[in-house]
Each structure stands twice: as C-alpha cells, then as structure tokens.
Amino acid sequence: MLQNHSIILWRKSDDPRKTFKQIAEEAFVTLSVFQNFPRQFRPNYIAISSVEKFQEVKWNYENFEKILREGINKENNKTFENLGYSIQMFSSLIDVESFSIQLRVGNKESIFYNTLVVEIPNTMNMLDLNNAELISDLFNQLAQGFVPFWGCVSNKAMMRKYKRYLINGKPTTVHWLNYWGEDIQKVIGHEYIKDTLEKYSDISFERNIFKIQKKSFDIEDHVSMEFHHDVEKMLRLGI
DSSP states (O other), rough: OOOOOOEEEEOOOOOTOOOHHHHHHHHHHHHGGGGGGGGGSSEEEEEEEETTTEEEEOOOOHHHHHHHHHHOOOOOTTEGGGGGGEEESSSSSGGGOOOEEEEEEEEOTTOEEEEEEEEEEESSSSSSHHHHHHHHHEEEEEEHHHHOSSSEEEEEHHTTTOOOOOEEEEEESSSSSSEHHHHHHHOOOHHHHHHHHHHOOEEEETTEEEEEESOOOTTOHHHHHHHHHHHHHHTOOOO
C-alpha cells in the first residue's frame, strides 16, 4: 500500500498589529531552512494560477516578498488582508519527484490558523532510515522557525482511521514525529507524557518535538502498529 507523508505545522492567528514586513521576514527565514537541504527539497518553482504555469524562483528576500504579497487572500477581486497570504511552491516540475510547500501566514482571524504543509513525494520512502533522518531534520528546523502550537509528520494512510488531526484542541492520535506546544501538552496531560517517556526509553521529547522512533510507522507491519497502539494508549489518545 502506498503510504504518503506530509509535514503539517499549525500556528494560531497573528497579532493584529503585525505588519506585512514582519510577516514576510518571518516567513522568509522559515522557508530558507530548505536551502540547508539538497535542491530536490527546495522551493524552486511557484504556481501561477492565473495562467496555470510554473515560474522558477530565485531565492532571495526581495523575490519572496513580492511572491507573498501577490498571495493575499482574495474573493471576487476583493482582498481580505486579515485572512493573510497563501502561496504554493514546488521543488520540481516532475510531479512524482516534487515536494509541494504550501504556506499560509498573516492570518489575524482567531477562528483560522496559519499553516505550513509540506507534501513529501512518494519517491521518498519514509521507511528508509536515511530518508527518515533527512525528513526528521527538516521537520525539526521548520518547527523551530515556524513555532506552531501543533504539528506532525503524518502518514496519510494511517490517518484514514482518524479523519481529523485535532478534536477540541486534542490530538486524535500520535505520529512518528510530533510538535506539541504548551497548550497541546496540557490537553494531553504532562503526567501521561512523563509516564510514556519513562516506559519507552527510545522516545525523545526535546524542544517540543515528541519523536517516537527513527522512521515512520508502517501500517502494513503488525509489530509497528502494535507499538503505535501501545504509545497511543499510554497517552490516552485515540479513545
């Protein structure tokens, strides 16, 4: 079975006083993390929706600021600045090899999130330790820059069971890699997190990243999914 993976980071709405320049500078610093990785990871192209084409991107702040400004939320030619700016970038023009990087920032409405979603190409097997190490490093660097309240590296095949990532602010399950801000830690329960870390010495929890193992869970492997269930049960999730 094909097991697609995504990096998902959710941050709460921005301070209404934050300027576009602050929004753009912060977003540029976060996405510049990709420049620490091979070219096949990087945001090399941007979609131009009006003509259904792709434009190669020269990575510098001036170009990025222009791209982001053009991504202001619009509906019927009316702009909604408080809903922020959205862009989608790609690492390659070959679909099966491309990372898709979807960014939404500058949202100031409390009912919506600012988000960063990275779709990992199917050609990158997350059961391979070398690939998993690269994605773990990318997740860590993006999370420290974006500073979400919650995030994960999601196995989409596994998520079919849960449908949603959060219900009433609580994670529906635990993933191979998780980012839990203080609010998420509270709703899960610090005591359950502590008990889980004491029981499973290989699980780490540093800089808000709860890392269960070195690679993704394999939904076709009984042992892997039994371990997932055991950790989920310890954290009182999935119930």
